[in-house]
Amino acid sequence: MGDYIRIIPIATEQSSSELDYLALKADRGPVDTLLDHLHRPLHDLRISVTDRCNLRCIYCMPREVFDKDHAYLPRTELLTFEEIERLARIFIRWGVKKIRLTGGEPLLRHGVEQLIEKLARLQTPTGKPVEVALTTNGALLARKAQSLKDAGLSRVTVSLDGLSDATFQRMSGSQLAVATILKGIAAAQAAGLGPIKVNMVIKRGVNEHEIVPMAEHFRHSGVVLRFIEFMDVGTSNGWRMDDVVSAREILERISGQYPIEPLDPNYSGEVAQRWRYADGAGEMGVIAAVTQAFCHECSRARLSTDGKLYTCLFAGAGMDLRTPLRQQDSGLVLSHLIAHAWSHRTDQYSQQRHMVTSAAIHSKKIEMSYIGG
Ligand code: SAM
Ligand code: SF4
Ligand code: SF4
Secondary structure: OOOOOOOOOOOOOOOHHHHHHHHHHHHHOOOOOOEOOOOOEOOEEEEEOOOOOOOOOOOOOOOOOOOOOOOOOOHHHOOOHHHHHHHHHHHHHOOOOEEEEEOOOHHHOOOHHHHHHHHHOOEOOOOOEOEEEEEEOOOOHHHHHHHHHHHOOOEEEEEOOOOOHHHHHHHHOOOOOHHHHHHHHHHHHHHOOOOOEEEEEEEOOOOHHHHHHHHHHHOOOOOEEEEEEOOOOOOOOOOOHHHEOOHHHHHHHHHHHOOEEEOOOOOOOOOOEEEEEOOOOOEEEEEOOOOOOOHHHOOEEEEOOOOEEEOOOOOOOOEEOHHHHHOOOOHHHHHHHHHHHHHOOOOOHHHHHHHOOHHHHOOOOOOHHHHOO
16 A cells, blocks of 8 residues: 555644545545445445453353453554544445444443444435444443433344343353343333344254244334344354254244245345234344355445454454554545455455365454454
8 A cells, every 4th residue: 555645634723534524525526436346335334342242152252262361452452432433434435324333342332422422423425424323232231222322323233142041141151131131122222222123143052942932022022133143253153054043944933933024125235134024013034144145245344443444254354444543644545545445355255155165164263252243
């Protein structure tokens, strides 16, 4: 990237973000669509705001690996809220319409509401508000739902992998009660953070017996339950194909109990396949990330806790944006770096998984808790 001019802003009353905005506006005029090598646009940005978590889900941060000696990122390595906002503005100039805060557990990031306030004020170049959503394990949601809403959050997705305490505790590697998460979901509904989605990862032999009870629980509730195939993200979770319960099997189990009908996607590139209960009890979905990969429509970029840009959940390395941010590079430099990363993107890991050797599946990949789900 040495061919880009480094512009050092002169002392001014204007913030870096404002200077970036003016420079980008002058540089690009109306925004063109940024496409990658496979003609996929950049629409979504996931931002991991912490690599820490208060749970130890067996498929994400298994306790054997993420034990008390695990070294988390020191505070100075985390992007500040101002740095995140600055990058978000540039991503939005390149087409991002939705931002999702994730982690680790995003509600553990001190003052996350202040970040939400900053992001919720941002607009697309055509003047539309950017949607700011958040994915949480729900443990702290009951006490935070209202302040999140007040800060401008649009929606939450809550992860919950079982309805019985025994199953939930086994999946989450914790002693937490399911009732705590359900209270969080109820508080989010009451605060107007809906339509709420609940993510349930299914791992063979651990929680597939709770597929139908979970469906039953969330029917008629307005909550959209989504079943997720267990993915080979990271290297800690000991993933094996045998542990995956396919979306097809999940749908068979549900339709054996409640007739369901397919729904059209809400938008192109939606990762969940939508279904509705034929008796009018509401909507549910499946995310078949392993057995029916959707790379051809993948429009997501991910920003790690320490400011690296990843263009795939399964990437081995990301582009460092924190260094240029901290050495006061201009918005144009950052903008060109982002455009370079996206336009050179060829990622389609899930679609090629069947061609990937077992050694590659188990090779060093970035952990979900660092890059954000
Ligand atoms: N801590 C928050 C939570 O659990 O919702 C946000 C971060 S978590 C990494 C985001 C999502 O990724 C969760 O819904 C989680 O269930 C999902 N996830 C994590 N590891 C996964 C895996 N190996 N396969 C499928 N989904 C996974
Ligand atoms: Fe934590 Fe979420 Fe990973 Fe579970 S899935 S360990 S709650 S980051
Ligand atoms: Fe997108 Fe990579 Fe997942 Fe494919 S494997 S859908 S490219 S994140």
